Every structure is written in C-alpha cells, then in structure tokens.
Amino acid sequence: MHDIVIVGAGPAGLTAAIYGRRAGKSVLILEKENFGGQITHSPKVENYPGFRALSGMELGEKLVDQAMDLGAEIEMDTVVGIRTAGHDRVVVGEAREYPARSVILAAGSHHRTLGLPNEGRLVGHGISYCAICDGAFHAGEDVAVIGGGNSALQEAVMLSEICRSVTVIQNLDRLTGEGSLIADIAERRNVRVIYSTVLERLDGEEKLTSIGLRNTVTGHTETLPIDAVFVAIGQVPENEPFASLCDLDERGYLASGEDCLTRTPGVFAAGDCRQKAIRQVTTATGDGAVAAIAACKYLDSAK
Numbered sequence: 001m002h003d004i005v006i007v008g009a010g011p012a013g014l015t016a017a018i019y020g021r022r023a024g025k026s027v028l029i030l031e032k033e034n035f036g037g038q039i040t041h042s043p044k045v046e047n048y049p050g051f052r053a054l055s056g057m058e059l060g061e062k063l064v065d066q067a068m069d070l071g072a073e074i075e076m077d078t079v080v081g082i083r084t085a086g087h088d089r090v091v092v093g094e095a096r097e098y099p100a101r102s103v104i105l106a107a108g109s110h111h112r113t114l115g116l117p118n119e120g121r122l123v124g125h126g127i128s129y130c131a132i133c134d135g136a137f138h139a140g141e142d143v144a145v146i147g148g149g150n151s152a153l154q155e156a157v158m159l160s161e162i163c164r165s166v167t168v169i170q171n172l173d174r175l176t177g178e179g180s181l182i183a184d185i186a187e188r189r190n191v192r193v194i195y196s197t198v199l200e201r202l203d204g205e206e207k208l209t210s211i212g213l214r215n216t217v218t219g220h221t222e223t224l225p226i227d228a229v230f231v232a233i234g235q236v237p238e239n240e241p242f243a244s245l246c247d248l249d250e251r252g253y254l255a256s257g258e259d260c261l262t263r264t265p266g267v268f269a270a271g272d273c274r275q276k277a278i279r280q281v282t283t284a285t286g287d288g289a290v291a292a293i294a295a296c297k298y299l300d301s302a303k
C-alpha cells in the first residue's frame with residue numbers, strides 16, 4: 001500500500017512525486033511507455049524557466065532523476081482501471097493491482113496526428129504540434145498551420161508575428177474559430193487561408209521541404225514549398241480508464257479545476273489530462289505541486 005500512486009511519469013506526475021516524497025509520503029509512479037512524458041519528443045525546450053535551452057529528453061531525465069533520488073518508486077505498467085476499496089483505492093494495471101491511499105492521475109494527452117507517411121520521422125524537423133513550443137525555431141520562414149478552429153487560429157496569429165508567411169489550411173469551407181480571431185487573421189498581411197483543402201503528402205528527407213494539397217471541391221492538387229507545418233487539429237486525452245471514479249468533459253478531459261480535485265475524495269488530476277486552457281510543461285509542473293499538496297492534506301486529515 002502506497003500513500004500516493006501516480007499514473008503517468010510526465011512533468012506533472014514527476015513533480016507530484018517530488019512534492020509527495022518531500023512531504024514524507026510513500027510514492028509509486030506507474031508509466032506505460034515513456035519516462036519523462038511527451039516533452040521527451042521535443043528536440044529543444046526554450047521556455048522552461050531556469051534553463052535557457054535544453055532538449056526535452058534532458059528535461060525528462062532531470063525530472064525522473066530528482067523524483068527517484070528523493071525515493072519515489074517507478075514501475076512500468078499500463079493502468080487500465082481504478083476502483084475504490086473502503087477508504088482506499090486500487091489502481092489496476094495490466095501487470096498487477098496497486099493499492100493506494102490516494103491517487104494522482106497525470107496521464108497527459110497527445111496531439112491528434114495527420115496520419116500521413118513521413119509524419120513521425122519529420123517531427124522536430126518541420127512537423128510540430130505546438131507553435132508556442134516550436135514557433136521560434138522557424139522565425140523568418142514560410143510555415144503552414146493545419147486546422148481552422150481556435151487553436152489553429154491562435155497559432156496562426158502567434159506565428160505571423162515571427163514567420164515570413166503563414167498559410168492556414170482548412171478542410172472546411174469556413175473557419176470554425178471565434179469571430180474575433182477570424183477578424184484578426186483577416187487583417188494580417190502575411191496570413192492567407194486556403195479553404196476546402198486537405199493535406200495529402202509531406203515531402204523531405206532530413207527535413208520538411210514541401211507539402212501536397214488537394215482541394216476537396218475541385219479535386220485540384222498542388223505542391224506547396226514550406227519550411228514547417230504546425231498541426232492543430234485537436235488533442236486526444238487518454239482518460240477512459242479513470243471514468244469509473246472521475247467525470248470526463250465532452251472532449252474526454254478530467255473534470256477538475258485549478259485545485260486538481262475530482263469528484264472522488266482522494267483522487268486528484270494534474271497536467272494535460274485535466275480541463276485547462278494552456279497545456280505546457282510549466283502548467284503541468286504547477287498542477288503536480290498542487291495535486292501532491294492536496295493529496296498530502298487528504299492523507300493527513302484521514303489519520
């Protein structure tokens with residue numbers, strides 16, 4: 001029986017482990033595939049305070065080392081469910097079950113991908129899912145944003161400040177983001193929108209060089225030379241295993257506010273897996289601290 005079982009060894013889960021251990025609680029982290037979380041896919045992180053620049057892999061390793069040095073245990077297992085057992089909880093893994101006095105859910109989310117050949121290989125070499133994270137690497141270049149909702153339009157606005165040109169590629173015949181964002185886009189001289197068009201091809205060996213487009217109305221195809229593509233077609237949380245004890249919103253995120261509480265006492269939500277406006281390492285680590293302190297309070301009040 002651990003005081004705190006954490007699902008997910010990303011920045012949120014690892015920060016929660018650091019706070020939990022420093023408060024003297026026994027902590028077990030369960031991770032299904034990637035110690036360090038999704039930030040380990042980023043070649044360069046320049047917006048995590050205290051480090052001018054480091055690779056996502058380095059940042060992930062530093063977080064893992066710190067949590068383990070403080071005495072957190074980490075096991076590789078995929079969590080497939082969670083249930084209550086009296087005052088305690090049982091986290092159900094594929095390999096075995098883990099009894100817990102409290103649980104912090106920090107399972108993150110992943111960006112919806114295009115599903116095109118070459119996509120995985122070109123991530124960090126012209127394919128990005130995060131303009132806040134990677135936009136600065138493409139200053140002065142010609143870039144495209146895929147999508148027409150609020151996230152895509154916000155990314156286009158941000159990129160237009162630093163890139164030479166921004167082409168928004170939308171599969172529908174209209175943009176679906178807020179009116180104010182659509183108006184903002186329309187006023188920007190270096191932003192153009194291509195409607196009713198889908199991205200069919202990513203070209204490039206070492207890095208992205210051009211993309212293949214097809215108009216869904218006319219069938220017309222074209223090749224557009226481009227330095228980078230920012231994919232903004234939504235995110236996919238992975239919260240189904242927790243739905244027995246937590247509410248999910250219509251997009252699958254855990255219904256939990258800045259206090260990181262869920263509807264079940266002793267179960268907390270931290271990082272990208274919960275409802276929130278900004279999904280970044282800084283906000284995930286902030287949540288990890290809040291959730292761990294809330295878990296410690298819960299454990300101490302139950303004594």
Ligand SMILES: Cc1cc2nc3c(=O)[nH]c(=O)nc-3n(C[C@H](O)[C@H](O)[C@H](O)COP(=O)(O)OP(=O)(O)OC[C@H]3O[C@@H](n4cnc5c(N)ncnc54)[C@H](O)[C@@H]3O)c2cc1C
Nearest residue numbers: 008010011012032037038039042079108133271272280281
């Ligand atoms: C390419 C890329 C570049 C980025 N660049 C930046 C950047 O420069 N700056 C920045 O601030 N942010 C950046 N981000 C975003 C940042 O990585 C996330 O906001 C942050 O990692 C969220 O942390 P988290 O701990 O909430 O979730 P995650 O990092 O997603 O960690 C969740 C962990 O939970 C595990 N997990 C999920 N389900 C289960 C399960 N059922 N059982 C066990 N384990 C499970 C996952 O494998 C994962 O390791 C980038 C993201 C990507 C993909």
